[in-house]
Amino acid sequence: MKIEPFFDPATSTLTYVVYDPESRDAVVIDPVLDYDPLASATTTMSLEIVSSFLQTKGLRLHDVLETHAHADHLSGSQYLKRRFQAKVGIGMRIREVQKIFRDVFDLPPSFPVDGSQFDRLFEDGEKVVAGTLAFEVIATPGHTPACVTYRFGDAIFTGDALFIEDYGTGRCDFPSGSADALFTSVHDRLYALPDTTRVFVGHDYQPNGRPLRYETTIGASKKRNVQLCASTPREAFVKLRTQRDATLAPPRLLYPSVQVNVDAGMLPKPRANGRRYLSIPLDARPTTDDDDETTDTEGRGDAMTTLYESAQPNPAGFRDVLPAQVFKHGEEIRLVDVREPSEFTGELGHIARAELVPLATVIAAAERWRKEDELVLICRSGRRSEQAATALTAAGFRRTMNLAGGMLAWNEARLPVEYGSASA
Ligand SMILES: N[C@@H](CCC(=O)N[C@@H](CS)C(=O)NCC(=O)O)C(=O)O
Ligand SMILES: [Fe+2]
Known part of the structure; x- marks a missing residue:
């Protein structure tokens, strides 16, 4: 089994191709659809790079695996699904995340919150095969409730649960995030794996300008992770994570990302004029009566037009x-x-x-x-x-x-x- 990393500097995201060079079976983990928020324009540059790697090596893409519904970049899963006839998979608890954001984005009642937009929904502990590749799904909630880690033999892909040891862990202040749950995920589940387990992270924020790193081990993390090492007490981690989260700005692409990613990376359907629109909640809280008298209750949409x-x-x-x-x-x-x-x-x-x-x-x-x-x-x-x-x-x-x-x-x-x- 081989692992090829791809780094997106705009969002510090790592995408991985995991493949068997003999059988040429492959999966992609966490692909990025580039999005420029000022132009509100998507491009497939990052996806082209991954795609040409797959093609040059003659790989057969089976699955696109999401470690979670990302809040900082748009998923490129649908592009790869279409181009390579792959299946898109995510953790089963995506349903909870869909329910939360159906409300935030006021999605229509027809918006599925049963995860059915995805081709595969993984249970904790599930063992999955993709050609000659085999992986295990380990639920690692905390950053979001639906976060999972994928284990391929001695290599794990932790998404935003565990980062390189000089940076720490994923933030836990997204809806239904939980520092307590993340402690259990990392300390009790990931740190129970052998020390030699190779850890591939979902982001690298290159603290203090150090060169990119995307790989560490469970042993190094247990010893040296600055936020959560083997000896860190639960309460200490929860306190530290909560304090740090209070200082963090929302991710730059939070709203564009989440609304697309809870729909399995599908872009919003074009309206009758052929254009797609993202929606951005204002102040992200329900408006009260005295906030605004100009709320349009006429329902002027074209939903009734055949x-x-x-x-x-x-x-x-x-x-x-x-x-x-x-x-x-x-x-x-x-x-x-x-x-x-x-x-x-x-x-x-x-x-x-x-x-x-x-x-x-x-x-x-x-x-x-x-x-x-x-x-x-x-x-x-x-x-x-x-x-x-x-x-x-x-x-x-x-x-x-x-x-x-x-x-x-x-x-x-x-x-x-x-x-x-x-x-x-
Ligand atoms: N500045 C970044 C922030 C990204 C961010 O919040 N990353 C999440 C993962 S999606 C995180 O866990 N960050 C951890 C931390 O900064 O402590 C952006 O705007 O995209
Ligand atoms: Fe994330």
């Missing part, structure tokens, strides 16, 4: 819709992909839930559909779907739409696709 109503009329009688509009409303309407089966499972993928109905068979299939239902026709570039939309409109379908630009535009907008074959 996709068809928001679509652009086309002279041929149907309407054109943009990928972002379909993505937003796609759950309620019939999506009909008129390409051939090999394209449906090909490199552009298809939209989740889309039915495969090749162009030549659309009119026959449509006999089973209700003429008043909204339906979106989809193809590669928007040309065949336009033909299908024209034919269905002529056949009396009144709310027919064409996905403008087809799957090419959908992929261009970096919206999620699936690759499996059509289900019956």
Whole structure:
């Protein structure tokens, strides 16, 4: 087993590729999607570096493992999931974190708080295989309730539980963080591992400007960790951690990070204008009546507008819709992909839930559909779907739409696709 570290200087985050050079099986731990808060712009530079490492070595990425829902950087998990068909995993207690932030960000009741946005939810003690790699999940709550450490043989990836010994431990002042829990995690669980265990940390803040370090051992930590060594009493640690936390500013990317990361690293869905928006609570506390009289209670959102109503009329009688509009409303309407089966499972993928109905068979299939239902026709570039939309409109379908630009535009907008074959 080999370990390749990647350092993001903007957030002092360490991302790791753990791989078996023989079998070429790999996992990535804690990837970073770069985000510039002033421009409010994401870039995939850090992810490209990790991706090209995976590709150069010919590695097969099985899992993207999150040590926790990070509060200081956006996770790059969805990018790697999409690019390498990997699964995204996190500790089971992410559910608690989701519940907390559903309230903070006023997420809709439909926002899942059962962890289902992730592909894998790990229990404490779970043993997991990824090809020839095998790892154990050790719950190490404290920095957040959902924090886990991943153990691959003699190497552990501690996320923000344990840092290099000259820096200490992760802060415990995030919602449901607990210095007492972190003491148990580090002192009772991690320090119970053999002294020779190699420790790979989730951040290195390079105290006093020292060169980057990302690796230590359990033995060195037990002896010399400045905040929590083997002989540190619980009360002393809790006091020290609490005092230090009181002096810390919130992470620079706290709000952008958390809202994306509790949704498994998925960016907010684009609105009808095709743009995505992050939300930032103001003062992060509930407003009282006397705070503000101008609160808008009208509910002016476009939640009541159907996709068809928001679509652009086309002279041929149907309407054109943009990928972002379909993505937003796609759950309620019939999506009909008129390409051939090999394209449906090909490199552009298809939209989740889309039915495969090749162009030549659309009119026959449509006999089973209700003429008043909204339906979106989809193809590669928007040309065949336009033909299908024209034919269905002529056949009396009144709310027919064409996905403008087809799957090419959908992929261009970096919206999620699936690759499996059509289900019956
Ligand atoms: N200045 C950093 C602060 C990052 C931060 O708060 N890091 C967390 C981990 S997500 C931590 O545990 N810090 C420990 C400490 O500073 O004692 C930022 O803005 O991102
Ligand atoms: Fe963290």
